[in-house]
Amino acid sequence: MEQENKNQLDDVQRQIFDRISKNDVDGFQQLITQLKGCVDFVDxxxxxxxxxxxxxxxxxxxxTLLDMGADINFNKHGADYTPLHFAALSGNMEVCRLILDAGINPSSLNSVSRTASQMAAFVGNHSCVETINNYVPRKTLEYYTRPQGQHKEPLIPPGLLDAFHHFVIEINLHPVRIALNLQSLGLLKSLPGLKKALEYMCEKEMKKPNDVNELMAFKFHYLRWIVSELMRCDEQCKAQRKEKSSEGDAGKHDFVELFIKRVLKENKIGQLDYLEFTLRECVREFPFRECTVFRQVVSQLAAKDPQPALLVFRNAINGHRGFGDETSYCSSCGNEKPDKKCSKCKQVKYCDRECQRLHWFMHKKTCARPTSNASASTSTSAAKEAIDTIELQEELSKITSS
Ligand SMILES: [Zn+2]
Ligand SMILES: [Zn+2]
Structure with a gap:
C-alpha cells in the first residue's frame, strides 16, 4: 500500500516536470495543488x-511555487546554479524580480564562479542584467518609512513602501518614465521626502565599509535630481495658478505634464535641449568627485562630439549594450519593445496612447504618411537631426536588423 502511494506520488511529480517543460500552466496548477507538503523534490x-x-x-x-514555500536555496544538481541563474538565462526579467523579491543572494556563484548577472550578460539578456544589478531589497528601504531622529514623520509614508520599492528598482532611466512612474505609483505627494531619502541612499552607497556601489550611488543621485526637477515644475505651476487665480484645475498634476514636455522638446540645432542641460547640471551636483563613475561620465560629456547625456548615463549605470542590440524603444518614455506604432507614419513606437499623446507636440512636426513626396522628406531632415537619443537608437536598430 505504501509502495503504491509512493509510485503514485512519483508519477505526479513526473507529470509536474512534464507540464513545466511544456509551459502548460493550467495543467501544472491542477497537479501541483494535488501535492500536499514539500514542492522541493527533484528530477x-x-x-x-x-x-x-x-x-x-x-x-x-x-x-505558484514560491507561494507554496519552494526553497530558493535548495541545491542538488551539482552546478550550483541558483534559481536566479536559471531565470537570468531565460531572459525573463519579471521572473528574475520574483526570485530577487524572494530574497535570493544575487552574488551567489555557480560552479564556474559566475554570478547570475554575469551569466545573463554572457547570453545578451540585458534587461535581466539590469534588473539584477539595479535591485535593492525591499527591507533596506523600510528605514525611510520610519521616523528618524527628532523627526516625527518618516520621509516616506509606510503605506508607500511598495511604491517606493518599485520606483527605486526600475531599470528604465528615461526621465519621462520616471515621472510617469511617480504618478502611477502615487508618489507625487511625497516628492520632498523622496528627494531626501534618495540623497541619504546615495551617500550610504558611497560610505559602505565594503563593496561600495558607485553606480547605484550615481543612480540614486540621478533619481533625486529628476525628483527635484519635478518639484521645480510643481512650484512654477502653483505660481502660475496663483497669478491666474484659477481654482478649477487645482490638484491636477499639470506639473508632470509640464516636465514631460520640457524633456521631450527638441530645440533647433545648436541650442542645448532642456534634457541635455539638466543632466549636465545633475553631473555637476554629484558630491563624490573622486569616484570612477563621475570621472567617466564627465570625460564622456566633455568629449568633442559627445553622445547624448541620457545615453552616457544609461551606459554608465547599466553598461554598454553593444551594437548587437536590436531592441526598439518607446519614443516618449524609452521603455523597451513598445507594441504600438504611430498609425500615420508607422515610424515611431509607443507603449500606449498616453505615451503617444505626450510625444505628439514634437512628433507632429516630423510625422508624415509613408507616401510623402521628396520635398517633404527634405524639410523634415533638419528636424530629424535633432532627434532624441532613443529614437536614434531605434533608427540604428532598424538599419542593423534589416
Ligand atoms: Zn512609453
Ligand atoms: Zn507619426
Missing part, C-alpha cells in the same frame, strides 16, 4: 520544479 538531474520553472521563464509557475 533525475537533481533539479526542482522551481529551477525548471525559472529556466522556462514561466512567471505564473514560479509565483
Amino acid at each position: 533525475g538531474d537533481g533539479m526542482t520544479p522551481l529551477q525548471h520553472a525559472c529556466c522556462k521563464g514561466n512567471k505564473e509557475a514560479v509565483q
Whole structure:
C-alpha cells in the first residue's frame, strides 16, 4: 500500500516536470495543488520544479511555487546554479524580480564562479542584467518609512513602501518614465521626502565599509535630481495658478505634464535641449568627485562630439549594450519593445496612447504618411537631426536588423 502511494506520488511529480517543460500552466496548477507538503523534490538531474520553472521563464509557475514555500536555496544538481541563474538565462526579467523579491543572494556563484548577472550578460539578456544589478531589497528601504531622529514623520509614508520599492528598482532611466512612474505609483505627494531619502541612499552607497556601489550611488543621485526637477515644475505651476487665480484645475498634476514636455522638446540645432542641460547640471551636483563613475561620465560629456547625456548615463549605470542590440524603444518614455506604432507614419513606437499623446507636440512636426513626396522628406531632415537619443537608437536598430 505504501509502495503504491509512493509510485503514485512519483508519477505526479513526473507529470509536474512534464507540464513545466511544456509551459502548460493550467495543467501544472491542477497537479501541483494535488501535492500536499514539500514542492522541493527533484528530477533525475537533481533539479526542482522551481529551477525548471525559472529556466522556462514561466512567471505564473514560479509565483505558484514560491507561494507554496519552494526553497530558493535548495541545491542538488551539482552546478550550483541558483534559481536566479536559471531565470537570468531565460531572459525573463519579471521572473528574475520574483526570485530577487524572494530574497535570493544575487552574488551567489555557480560552479564556474559566475554570478547570475554575469551569466545573463554572457547570453545578451540585458534587461535581466539590469534588473539584477539595479535591485535593492525591499527591507533596506523600510528605514525611510520610519521616523528618524527628532523627526516625527518618516520621509516616506509606510503605506508607500511598495511604491517606493518599485520606483527605486526600475531599470528604465528615461526621465519621462520616471515621472510617469511617480504618478502611477502615487508618489507625487511625497516628492520632498523622496528627494531626501534618495540623497541619504546615495551617500550610504558611497560610505559602505565594503563593496561600495558607485553606480547605484550615481543612480540614486540621478533619481533625486529628476525628483527635484519635478518639484521645480510643481512650484512654477502653483505660481502660475496663483497669478491666474484659477481654482478649477487645482490638484491636477499639470506639473508632470509640464516636465514631460520640457524633456521631450527638441530645440533647433545648436541650442542645448532642456534634457541635455539638466543632466549636465545633475553631473555637476554629484558630491563624490573622486569616484570612477563621475570621472567617466564627465570625460564622456566633455568629449568633442559627445553622445547624448541620457545615453552616457544609461551606459554608465547599466553598461554598454553593444551594437548587437536590436531592441526598439518607446519614443516618449524609452521603455523597451513598445507594441504600438504611430498609425500615420508607422515610424515611431509607443507603449500606449498616453505615451503617444505626450510625444505628439514634437512628433507632429516630423510625422508624415509613408507616401510623402521628396520635398517633404527634405524639410523634415533638419528636424530629424535633432532627434532624441532613443529614437536614434531605434533608427540604428532598424538599419542593423534589416
Ligand atoms: Zn512609453
Ligand atoms: Zn507619426
